[in-house]
């Protein structure tokens with residue numbers, strides 16, 4: 001299997017405050033990997049560092065063999081990485097179609113027809129709602145739109161920040177079913193979740209982040225049976 005992402009000795013934070021310390025992990029092609037951890041562990045900071053919304057203090061990020069540590073955000077997108085941020089961050093006063101357009105890395109006037117068709121095939125509801133303003137969508141539809149928008153740049157690697165947040169269980173199942181379709185299409189997925197049950201049901205492997213450090217890793221089955229995970233994250 002080819003390695004898609006390799007994060008080596010990564011440290012990052014805000015201003016002078018270090019949040020992530022010596023983070024090391026890797027993701028193979030077409031894997032689904034979760035980063036789990038409680039509130040404030042540094043999960044969002046990790047995704048923001050990989051997509052370069054914040055700059056790392058130290059360490060290296062290698063994507064498909066290229067050192068992307070110093071790339072600005074638009075080059076990260078062009079390299080084939082997409083980031084679905086926490087809460088979706090949609091342009092709520094724009095239509096569904098205009099939001100999808102914003103996902104193309106050059107904000108083109110049109111999305112390539114075949115890319116748009118593929119997004120609509122995965123999320124038929126977006127085609128139905130194409131001309132509606134994003135603010136009129138339900139919570140589940142908004143999450144579908146933010147994932148759909150991330151596909152407009154045709155990524156090979158997708159990072160999602162808490163896709164289950166604020167959604168009823170049935171809608172979470174719908175979202176995860178869509179993510180399974182993306183995996184079948186060959187996309188590698190890194191997922192961060194506070195809902196560890198969802199994360200470990202869906203991902204093949206996971207890393208546990210506590211206070212900015214990776215303290216444990218393993219396949220999802222192993223972690224579900226781990227005493228520390230059961231006690232601290234599953235309340236068993």
Ligand code: ATP
Nearest residue numbers: 014017019037038039040041042043044045046194
């Ligand atoms: P949550 O699920 O609550 O988002 P998280 O694991 O994603 O948790 P982060 O959002 O990465 O955690 O936050 C990690 C730490 O960084 C927290 O202590 C938080 O207060 C701090 N932090 C987050 N954003 C900023 C910021 N813009 N400036 C300064 N500190 C921040």
